[in-house]
Amino acid sequence: MENTIVIVDGVATATNDDPWNSVSLYNSSNLAAYEIISFVNWQEHLDSQPSQDPSKLGVSLQPDDDPAVLAPWISTLPLIVLEFPSFRDGRAYTQAALLRTRYGFKGDLRAVGDVLRDQLAAMRHCGFSSFNVRKDKSAADALKGLTGFDMIYARSVTNPEPLFRNRIL
Amino acid sequence: MYKYDQYDHALVQARVQQFRDQVERRLSGELSEEEFLPLRLQNGLYLQKQAYMLRVAIPYGTLSSNQLRTLSQIANKYDKNYGHFTTRQNIQFNWIKLEEVPDILQLLANNEMHAIQTSGNCVRNITTEAFAGVASDELIDPRPLAEILRQWSTVNPEFLYLPRKFKIAISSSEYDRAAVRSHDIGLYLYRDEYEEMRLKVMVGGGLGRTPILNQLVREDLPWQHLLTYVEAVLRVYNRYGRRDNKYKARIKILVKTLGVDAFSQEVEQEWEQIRDSFAELTLAEYQRVSANFTPPAYKKLDAIDLVCGSWMARDNAFSTWVQNNTRSHKVDGYVSVILSTKPGPYVPPGDVTNKQMSAVADLAEQFGFGEIRVTHEQNLVLPDIRKSDLYTLWKILDDLNLATPNIGLLTDVIVCPGGDYCSLASTRSLPVSREIQQRFDKLDFLHELGELSLNISGCVNACGHHHIGNIGILGVDKKGEEFFQITIGGVQGKNSAIGKVIGPAFKADEVPNAIDRLLSTYLDYREQEEPFIETVHRIGLLPFKERVYKSAVKESA
Structure with a gap:
C-alpha cells in the first residue's frame, strides 16, 4: 500500500512501500503473501485452501461486521483492516477498541478509506497501528496528526487506565 | 465552582493550538469545507445565514464572575455586544469571524472555558438543573458526577463520530428542572435505603422530528458504574445506530426499533464485559471532584428576614418579583434569584448584552459568592442571595432590565x-x-x-x-x-x-x-x-x- 503511516514500537513513519496489497478480485488459488481479503472471501478461502498458512493474509472488515467473527483466528492474523467509508462514520473506532481489548488482537490494525490527518490521534487511541491515508492527501503531512498533544480523560486502548487513576497533582 | 487543574488547562490550551492550525489550513484551502465541517462543529462553530456562530460550553450551566466577564468581553470585542443563552445552558455568539475564532478560544481557555463538543455528532454539554447545590428540594448535589461525565466525554476517542448528537442530563431533586426525560441519556441520582448513591438510567429521549421521552434501562445502578454504563450505552449506539438517514439516527430511534427490553439487554451484555474495569469510578476521584463543589461560607441567618418582609409589604412590585423570581434555598436566610432575560417584545429571549453580563458578574461577587447559573429556560440565576439583600439587588436588576417578574409565566418563552x-x-x-x-x-x-x-x-x-x-x-x-x-x-x-x-x-x-x-x-x-x-x-x-x-x-x- 502506498501513502501509508505505520507505527512500529511507538514510532510513526510514512511509507510508500508497505508490503500489503488489497485484493480487488478474489481468486482463492492465486493468493500470495501480504494480500488482504474481505471476511467473506476469508471464509471461502479457509474452506477451499485449508492447507494454506493463514498467517500471511490480512482480512478486512466492513463497518457493520461484528469484530467477534475474527475471534477464532485472532492470534494468527498478522493484519486486520477496518474501513472508513467516510471519516464521519465512527463505527470502526468501536470495532478497533473491541478487537484490541476484548479479542486480544496483537497484530497490525489498519485504517483504510476516508482516513485523514485530523482523525489519526483518535484512531491511535482506539488501537489502530497503521493508516492508509486517503489518496489525495499526503501521508507525510498526515503524520502531523500523530505528533500533537493527545491527553484524554477517559481510558482508551493506548491508555488502559483513565486519567483519574493516574493523576499526579 | 470547578477549578481547572494542570490536565484541564493543558487540554484546552492544546485544543486551541490544534484548532488554530485547522483554521489556517481551511483559510489556505488545504482543508475543504467538507473536511473542515466536523472539525469546526466539534469546536462549537456553525455557519449560519449571515456569519459564523460560536457556541461556548457552560458545563452544567455554572459560571464564575470572571468567566461571565470573559463572555462579556467576547460579546463586546468579537460580536455585536450581546450573546444568546441557550436551552443547553450554553451561550452562542452570532456574528463571529472565522479568522478570529482561535483568539476567542484562547481567551476562553485562559479563563477555564472552551467550546469543545458544543455541536457535532458527539456527546454534548452535560446539563443539570440551574439550582444544583442550592435547591431546597435537592437530594444529592449532581455537579460532581456531571463534571466527571464532562471529563469522560471530552475528546473520548471512541465516541467522536457517533451517528448523531448525544445529550446527557443529570438531576437529583424532587422536581426535575433539567428536562431529563427528553435526553438521549437521562440520569436521576438518589440515595437508596442504605444511603448509597444510585442512578436511574433513562435512555432514548429526544425532541426533534420524532419526539420521544426516554425509558428506564437500568435502576439502582451504583454510582461507581456511571462511566462504564454510559460507555456501554454509547458503544451499542455507535455500533448499531442508523447512519443512513439523519432523521432516524438518534438513539431514540434505535431504542424504539429494538424495543427497550432488547436494547437494555444489548447494553447489559456489553456492560457485563466492562463493568469491573479500570473505568470503574473510585471514591478518591469522586471526593477529588466534589472538593470543587463544597458549599461556600454561608452566614448563619434566620429563615425569616424582617427587612425583606417589610419591603414586601410596602412595595407591591418588589413583592411580586420576590414571589415569582426567587426560589427557596437549602440554607436559611438565602434564596436563589432568577434574572429574566425576557423583559418584553423588544429583546429576543436569552439575549444578554455585554454590559448586562459584566454587571451581573459584579453583582454575583457583591451579593453572592461570585457564581452565576444558566437555566435551561435561558435565564440567569444568582444562586446565593441573602434575603436581606433582595431589595437592594432588585433595584439594581430593575435598572439593568433583568427584573421582569415573569419567571414561569407565559412570557418566559x-x-x-x-x-x-x-x-x-x-x-x-x-x-x-x-x-x-x-x-x-x-x-x-x-x-x-x-x-x-x-x-x-x-x-x-x-x-x-x-x-x-x-x-x-x-x-x-x-x-x-x-x-x-x-x-x-x-x-x-x-x-x-x-x-x-x-x-x-x-x-x-x-x-x-x-x-x-x-x-x-x-x-x-x-x-x-x-x-x-x-x-x-x-x-x-x-x-x-x-x-x-x-x-x-x-x-x-
Whole structure:
C-alpha cells in the first residue's frame, strides 16, 4: 500500500512501500503473501485452501461486521483492516477498541478509506497501528496528526487506565 | 465552582493550538469545507445565514464572575455586544469571524472555558438543573458526577463520530428542572435505603422530528458504574445506530426499533464485559471532584428576614418579583434569584448584552459568592442571595432590565433563534415570540394565568423544545409560506409529556389570536387555582380545539 503511516514500537513513519496489497478480485488459488481479503472471501478461502498458512493474509472488515467473527483466528492474523467509508462514520473506532481489548488482537490494525490527518490521534487511541491515508492527501503531512498533544480523560486502548487513576497533582 | 487543574488547562490550551492550525489550513484551502465541517462543529462553530456562530460550553450551566466577564468581553470585542443563552445552558455568539475564532478560544481557555463538543455528532454539554447545590428540594448535589461525565466525554476517542448528537442530563431533586426525560441519556441520582448513591438510567429521549421521552434501562445502578454504563450505552449506539438517514439516527430511534427490553439487554451484555474495569469510578476521584463543589461560607441567618418582609409589604412590585423570581434555598436566610432575560417584545429571549453580563458578574461577587447559573429556560440565576439583600439587588436588576417578574409565566418563552439566524430553520420564530409578548404584556393578566410554559421552535429540529411546552408552537414551511402549528399539554420534569397538536396550523399573524382563545378557554374552565396544564389534562383537547377553530371560522366568515 502506498501513502501509508505505520507505527512500529511507538514510532510513526510514512511509507510508500508497505508490503500489503488489497485484493480487488478474489481468486482463492492465486493468493500470495501480504494480500488482504474481505471476511467473506476469508471464509471461502479457509474452506477451499485449508492447507494454506493463514498467517500471511490480512482480512478486512466492513463497518457493520461484528469484530467477534475474527475471534477464532485472532492470534494468527498478522493484519486486520477496518474501513472508513467516510471519516464521519465512527463505527470502526468501536470495532478497533473491541478487537484490541476484548479479542486480544496483537497484530497490525489498519485504517483504510476516508482516513485523514485530523482523525489519526483518535484512531491511535482506539488501537489502530497503521493508516492508509486517503489518496489525495499526503501521508507525510498526515503524520502531523500523530505528533500533537493527545491527553484524554477517559481510558482508551493506548491508555488502559483513565486519567483519574493516574493523576499526579 | 470547578477549578481547572494542570490536565484541564493543558487540554484546552492544546485544543486551541490544534484548532488554530485547522483554521489556517481551511483559510489556505488545504482543508475543504467538507473536511473542515466536523472539525469546526466539534469546536462549537456553525455557519449560519449571515456569519459564523460560536457556541461556548457552560458545563452544567455554572459560571464564575470572571468567566461571565470573559463572555462579556467576547460579546463586546468579537460580536455585536450581546450573546444568546441557550436551552443547553450554553451561550452562542452570532456574528463571529472565522479568522478570529482561535483568539476567542484562547481567551476562553485562559479563563477555564472552551467550546469543545458544543455541536457535532458527539456527546454534548452535560446539563443539570440551574439550582444544583442550592435547591431546597435537592437530594444529592449532581455537579460532581456531571463534571466527571464532562471529563469522560471530552475528546473520548471512541465516541467522536457517533451517528448523531448525544445529550446527557443529570438531576437529583424532587422536581426535575433539567428536562431529563427528553435526553438521549437521562440520569436521576438518589440515595437508596442504605444511603448509597444510585442512578436511574433513562435512555432514548429526544425532541426533534420524532419526539420521544426516554425509558428506564437500568435502576439502582451504583454510582461507581456511571462511566462504564454510559460507555456501554454509547458503544451499542455507535455500533448499531442508523447512519443512513439523519432523521432516524438518534438513539431514540434505535431504542424504539429494538424495543427497550432488547436494547437494555444489548447494553447489559456489553456492560457485563466492562463493568469491573479500570473505568470503574473510585471514591478518591469522586471526593477529588466534589472538593470543587463544597458549599461556600454561608452566614448563619434566620429563615425569616424582617427587612425583606417589610419591603414586601410596602412595595407591591418588589413583592411580586420576590414571589415569582426567587426560589427557596437549602440554607436559611438565602434564596436563589432568577434574572429574566425576557423583559418584553423588544429583546429576543436569552439575549444578554455585554454590559448586562459584566454587571451581573459584579453583582454575583457583591451579593453572592461570585457564581452565576444558566437555566435551561435561558435565564440567569444568582444562586446565593441573602434575603436581606433582595431589595437592594432588585433595584439594581430593575435598572439593568433583568427584573421582569415573569419567571414561569407565559412570557418566559423558550424560543430558538429561528430563521433570523439559523440556516436550518424553516420559519422565523422570533417574530412570533415578539407578537405574543406584545399581545400579552400586562403583568396582572400573566399572573392571573399563573404557571404556564410557552415554547417555540422555528423548525422540526425542536431547539425551542415546543413538544414539552404547556403550549408549544412549531414553525413549518408550506410552499414558501410560514405556518405555525400549535400543541398543548406538553410538560417537562418527572411527569414529562409530549404536547398534542390542536389542529391545522396558523399563519404568523393569526397566532396571537389563537393563543388568546386557548387562554380564555382555560380561564373559563379552570377550577380554583388549577394551572393551565392541569385543566388541559382534566378536560382534554376538545374544548380548546372547538374554541380556537370555531371562532377562527366565525372571524373569517
